[in-house]
Amino acid sequence: xxxxxAVLAALVVALVVSTAAFAQTRLVIESWRNxxxxxxxxxxxxxxxxxxxxIELVFAPTPPAEYNAVLSSKLAAGTAGDLITCxxxxxxxxxxxxxxxxxxxxxxxxxxxxxxxxxxWSTDDGSVVFCVPxxxxxxGFIYNKDIFDMLGLEEPxxxxxxxxxxxxxxxxxxxxxxVMGTADQWEAATMGYQNIGPNYWKGExxxxxxxxxxxxxxxxxxxxxxxxxxxxxxxxxxxxxxIRYSDAQNLFAxxxxxxxxxxxxxxxxxxxxxxxxxxxxxxxxxxxxxATQCYISDHIDIGIGANAAxxxxxxxxxxxxxxxxxxxxxxxxxxxPGFFPLSNHPVEIQDPLAREFLSWRESCDVTIRTAxxxxxxxxxxxxxxxxxxxxxxxxxxMTPQAAADMVQRNxxxxxxxxxxx
Amino acid sequence: xxxxxxxxxxxVGTSLxxxxxxxxxxxxxxxxxxxFLAPAVLIYTVFMIYPMLSSLWLSLLNRIPGEGTxxxxxxxxxxxxxxxxxxxxxxxxxxxxxxxFVIHMLVQNPVALALAVMLHxxxxxxxxxxxxxxxxxxxxxxxxxxxxxxxxxxxxxVSYTILDFFGMGDLDRPWLGLEExxxxxxxxxxxxxxxxxxxxLFLAALVRIxxxxxxxxxxxxxxxxxxxxxxxxxxxxPSVAIVAVLTFVGxxxxxxxxxATQGSLAGPNFSTDIMGTFFFRTFFGFQLQPGDPHMGAxxxxxxxxxxxxxxxxYLFGWQRRMERIEY
Numbered sequence: 001x002x003x004x005x006a007v008l009a010a011l012v013v014a015l016v017v018s019t020a021a022f023a024q025t026r027l028v029i030e031s032w033r034n035x036x037x038x039x040x041x042x043x044x045x046x047x048x049x050x051x052x053x054x055i056e057l058v059f060a061p062t063p064p065a066e067y068n069a070v071l072s073s074k075l076a077a078g079t080a081g082d083l084i085t086c087x088x089x090x091x092x093x094x095x096x097x098x099x100x101x102x103x104x105x106x107x108x109x110x111x112x113x114x115x116x117x118x119x120x121w122s123t124d125d126g127s128v129v130f131c132v133p134x135x136x137x138x139x140g141f142i143y144n145k146d147i148f149d150m151l152g153l154e155e156p157x158x159x160x161x162x163x164x165x166x167x168x169x170x171x172x173x174x175x176x177x178x179v180m181g182t183a184d185q186w187e188a189a190t191m192g193y194q195n196i197g198p199n200y201w202k203g204e205x206x207x208x209x210x211x212x213x214x215x216x217x218x219x220x221x222x223x224x225x226x227x228x229x230x231x232x233x234x235x236x237x238x239x240x241x242x243i244r245y246s247d248a249q250n251l252f253a254x255x256x257x258x259x260x261x262x263x264x265x266x267x268x269x270x271x272x273x274x275x276x277x278x279x280x281x282x283x284x285x286x287x288x289x290x291a292t293q294c295y296i297s298d299h300i301d302i303g304i305g306a307n308a309a310x311x312x313x314x315x316x317x318x319x320x321x322x323x324x325x326x327x328x329x330x331x332x333x334x335x336x337p338g339f340f341p342l343s344n345h346p347v348e349i350q351d352p353l354a355r356e357f358l359s360w361r362e363s364c365d366v367t368i369r370t371a372x373x374x375x376x377x378x379x380x381x382x383x384x385x386x387x388x389x390x391x392x393x394x395x396x397x398m399t400p401q402a403a404a405d406m407v408q409r410n411x412x413x414x415x416x417x418x419x420x421x
Numbered sequence: 422x423x424x425x426x427x428x429x430x431x432x433v434g435t436s437l438x439x440x441x442x443x444x445x446x447x448x449x450x451x452x453x454x455x456x457f458l459a460p461a462v463l464i465y466t467v468f469m470i471y472p473m474l475s476s477l478w479l480s481l482l483n484r485i486p487g488e489g490t491x492x493x494x495x496x497x498x499x500x501x502x503x504x505x506x507x508x509x510x511x512x513x514x515x516x517x518x519x520x521x522f523v524i525h526m527l528v529q530n531p532v533a534l535a536l537a538v539m540l541h542x543x544x545x546x547x548x549x550x551x552x553x554x555x556x557x558x559x560x561x562x563x564x565x566x567x568x569x570x571x572x573x574x575x576x577x578x579v580s581y582t583i584l585d586f587f588g589m590g591d592l593d594r595p596w597l598g599l600e601e602x603x604x605x606x607x608x609x610x611x612x613x614x615x616x617x618x619x620x621x622l623f624l625a626a627l628v629r630i631x632x633x634x635x636x637x638x639x640x641x642x643x644x645x646x647x648x649x650x651x652x653x654x655x656x657x658x659p660s661v662a663i664v665a666v667l668t669f670v671g672x673x674x675x676x677x678x679x680x681a682t683q684g685s686l687a688g689p690n691f692s693t694d695i696m697g698t699f700f701f702r703t704f705f706g707f708q709l710q711p712g713d714p715h716m717g718a719x720x721x722x723x724x725x726x727x728x729x730x731x732x733x734x735y736l737f738g739w740q741r742r743m744e745r746i747e748y
Contacts, residue, residue, distance in 0.1 A: 243598070395689060
């Protein structure tokens with residue numbers, strides 16, 4: 001009897017609490033970061049609610065590959081959440097042009113971001129900003145320090161050294177030298193081609209060259225990057241053609257592989273998976289022969305905006321304002337090591353591996369992935385072509401030249417500045 | 422016999438032709454039929470016919486530069502079948518789909534038939550076999566795809582472990598990662614999963630054959646093969662045909678297994694891309710490629726056309742010629 005009274009009492013309390021909660025403004029956040037669900041629920045949202053206890057937040061992620069499709073159908077149907085996590089450049093620009101995103105020029109705190117960071121979510125003329133920049137990700141290589149120590153290897157600085165290290169691991173141990181698969185295709189392009197590429201096409205110079213039509217995928221640095229990628233083939237794990245991203249993560253985390261071509265977002269994943277099993281280090285993409293200046297892909301990756309159709313715009317803007325603050329930058333950078341804040345606030349990053357990645361910003365010039373800005377506005381899609389081409393180069397079903405020609409031909413077919421020559 | 426008996430029961434003196442005189446009486450409108458049909462017709466119209474027509478209509482529209490969305494006639498179909506970017510993808514998906522279907526017809530249905538005949542011959546433990554073989558069919562496709570991906574995984578899959586145990590580890594290939602093998606592998610996974618359904622249909626047809634027919638053949642000295650070839654197979658032909666059509670429709674609508682194992686890019690290099698995944702990618706978009714509802718609906722329209730052609734061929738080419746056998 002007593003138990004039932006207790007249950008009843010609990011139910012009544014739950015009811016009262018939930019009705020009280022309904023009296024608050026409830027904001028739903030659309031996101032593709034389902035890996036971050038717990039951090040949003042346990043850290044970020046409670047931190048925000050300390051300032052605004054009247055606003056309730058629900059983090060509602062969709063799997064990354066489906067996010068864009070799901071989001072655009074939800075927006076079209078009017079059922080999307082109040083806050084929208086923004087993909088950089090063209091995709092969000094299209095959402096803004098369709099009237100789904102609120103202009104944020106007047107948002108207090110938006111000036112805390114550099115123009116480069118804001119450029120990812122501005123109209124082409126730069127007059128309107130429609131998402132608050134949250135974080136960028138940096139590419140490089142994470143390696144297993146224990147294996148390096150065991151074999152007496154050092155961090156490679158040039159491509160020749162890099163290949164030598166790989167060769168020594170292959171012949172001198174049972175470890176997989178380079179842990180990556182091509183089954184999901186995007187790793188080949190993102191952690192392969194776009195990771196090492198900036199060193200070959202000189203970062204922004206090459207990327208802007210593609211946009212202006214002065215550089216081409218099938219010549220110079222862009223072709224050289226495909227050729228460098230093809231040299232990875234002998235060092236990939238057995239059956240890499242069927243190895244997926246999560247398989248590769250597991251392979252490396254279990255200590256069976258030496259070097260992992262990484263995005264900095266992998267840091268938080270590996271921190272959880274590897275634990276104390278072995279020590280990790282990181283080195284930037286190795287330099288091609290004769291090069292002195294290094295370039296890294298510091299890809300502006302994630303922002304957040306407000307749904308124009310939301311009935312709770314005021315509350316949504318309050319949240320966005322908080323996203324521009326020092327407090328948010330600190331929480332985000334340290335709870336999710338590998339996502340680097342884009343604001344001008346000085347932020348202390350604790351994770352040594354993430355600090356290592358971030359330190360490359362000082363010595364190297366930064367750029368973003370080539371297909372994200374402007375070049376993804378036509379059919380066939382440039383980014384998807386790069387996925388296919390990079391995966392085929394690694395699978396050995398296409399020569400670097402053929403892959404580069406295919407990407408260039410498809411881009412030329414619709415992109416006017418590339419047709420001028 | 423039935424007809425004769427009825428005539429015999431007619432009371433003497435009534436003209437048998439009476440029924441043929443022009444009847445003056447007006448038939449009452451069969452309201453009850455309408456009432457009984459209404460729920461089905463209504464639900465079918467709202468959830469099947471209307472969406473299909475609306476999708477076909479969508480395929481006749483497209484964005485016209487400077488005018489917004491407008492009617493473009495069959496232009497989208499022309500683009501799909503002739504443009505240098507759409508046509509190769511479309512024909513690639515179509516070709517792969519044909520291969521997918523042919524493998525099902527050559528493997529799934531004969532194997533299902535063989536299993537049905539064996540189970541019907543009252544072997545010991547037939548019920549157990551039947552259940553075991555049918556079980557994959559009730560598994561979720563996502564689960565089946567995931568399980569097979571694990572089995573074939575080059576890193577921790579059992580296929581390598583087993584082969585390696587017999588010293589044949591070198592024979593293991595990343596089956597799902599090679600252009601030459603991925604489609605066949607996926608087709609066979611699909612066969613493995615679905616073989617139970619045609620098997621049960623064949624079994625049901627076999628059970629319906631009266632024992633006398635089989636026994637008579639046996640008395641005449643026919644062996645098992647001849648019984649099957651000349652008695653059982655002809656009698657279950659209607660089921661064989663139905664299974665063929667179901668396979669055809671199912672295969673050209675297939676999507677889930679490929680999507681679950683290879684993702685909507687249907688890699689490597691689109692070698693496992695079939696109509697369903699091609700449609701999904703076109704309609705909903707993928708990664709940086711935005712969705713295109715009009716071209717997507719055009720792909721769906723072509724799928725409809727292909728399936729319609731196949732089913733019509735069956736209806737007029739086969740079903741009409743088939744004898745109806747009553748036991």
